[in-house]
Amino acid sequence: MGQGTEFGLVDLEEVETPGDEWEEIDVSETEADRIARKRDREFEQFEERIKDADQFKVEQSVFDDATLAALYKLVQDGYVEAFGGPLSTGKEANVYHALGDDRDVAVKIYRINASNFRQMRDYLEGDPRFEGLGGKKKDVVLAWTKKELANLERARAAGVRVPEPIATERNVLVMEYIGDDEGRAKRLGEVHIENPQTAYEVMREYMRRLYSAGIIHGDLSEYNVVFDEGQLVIIDVGQAVTVHHPNSRTFLERDCRNVASFFSRQGLETSEEELLEFVTSPEPDPSRD
Numbered sequence: 001m002g003q004g005t006e007f008g009l010v011d012l013e014e015v016e017t018p019g020d021e022w023e024e025i026d027v028s029e030t031e032a033d034r035i036a037r038k039r040d041r042e043f044e045q046f047e048e049r050i051k052d053a054d055q056f057k058v059e060q061s062v063f064d065d066a067t068l069a070a071l072y073k074l075v076q077d078g079y080v081e082a083f084g085g086p087l088s089t090g091k092e093a094n095v096y097h098a099l100g101d102d103r104d105v106a107v108k109i110y111r112i113n114a115s116n117f118r119q120m121r122d123y124l125e126g127d128p129r130f131e132g133l134g135g136k137k138k139d140v141v142l143a144w145t146k147k148e149l150a151n152l153e154r155a156r157a158a159g160v161r162v163p164e165p166i167a168t169e170r171n172v173l174v175m176e177y178i179g180d181d182e183g184r185a186k187r188l189g190e191v192h193i194e195n196p197q198t199a200y201e202v203m204r205e206y207m208r209r210l211y212s213a214g215i216i217h218g219d220l221s222e223y224n225v226v227f228d229e230g231q232l233v234i235i236d237v238g239q240a241v242t243v244h245h246p247n248s249r250t251f252l253e254r255d256c257r258n259v260a261s262f263f264s265r266q267g268l269e270t271s272e273e274e275l276l277e278f279v280t281s282p283e284p285d286p287s288r289d
């Protein structure tokens with residue numbers, strides 16, 4: 001378990017135990033009423049504990065009642081057992097370290113009131129998985145959360161190392177925690193790379209696999225790639241678009257520009273054009289010689 005953040009501040013098991021006061025419930029209530037009241041009461045206790053917990057005070061606005069209900073559901077379903085501290089507080093989401101069923105997890109909570117939801121809406125355009133999505137803020141953010149899970153699944157199926165997606169509930173995504181006892185894994189831009197040539201080759205192969213699987217990251221740079229046990233892991237695939245997106249080519253070119261520029265600064269001879277050529281050329285078929 002990571003020691004960078006502490007667990008146990010919100011001991012979620014405690015909220016599940018109804019107190020003696022449950023005996024006092026009006027006997028004229030039906031069993032269904034009684035169960036519903038018990039559930040409401042447990043949820044209220046959960047809400048109070050979450051609101052009081054230090055690690056959630058950083059950004060109260062994330063936790064509207066519906067978000068708390070989503071967190072509660074994830075707890076009830078066994079995906080989260082205890083929350084640790086924030087790993088990141090960003091523009092559109094906060095990411096928390098948490099304890100899952102049998103391992104550490106990262107819990108990404110998107111803001112329903114994301115200030116850039118129009119931009120989010122634009123990124124969903126042309127995506128056949130989200131056809132017919134209206135312009136309502138809430139619907140856009142919920143679709144976005146599902147999109148991140150779907151993109152993680154697709155990337156994994158294509159052989160790209162990304163955090164394993166575990167569950168989504170409304171605007172909350174639970175995924176594999178990438179890090180160790182020292183804390184979250186370091187970004188590419190935060191470490192000294194011993195062998196930039198190998199890192200570049202892995203990176204461009206990941207980009208080609210994503211492209212072959214019909215997705216383009218759209219925000220790829222040294223900030224969204226981390227090092228975990230000697231492996232590169234691509235994160236933040238929420239904004240990744242399918243090749244059907246009207247601006248997919250522009251996004252791909254920008255990704256190639258960012259990645260090529262980073263590795264050029266590491267001393268490699270590469271360029272946006274060369275990387276683009278590699279990423280968009282089909283993988284050689286090993287069965288054909």
Ligand SMILES: Nc1ncnc2c1ncn2[C@@H]1O[C@H](COP(=O)(O)OP(=O)(O)OP(=O)(O)O)[C@@H](O)[C@H]1O
Nearest residue numbers: 087088090091092093095106163176177178184236
């Ligand atoms: N699965 C994970 N395991 C460990 N840390 C993670 C994980 N996902 C995200 N993080 C941490 O949280 C940070 C923000 O995550 P991410 O980029 O997905 O969110 P974001 O809100 O889009 O961020 P930004 O606004 O900075 O782009 C990452 O840079 C990383 O440090």
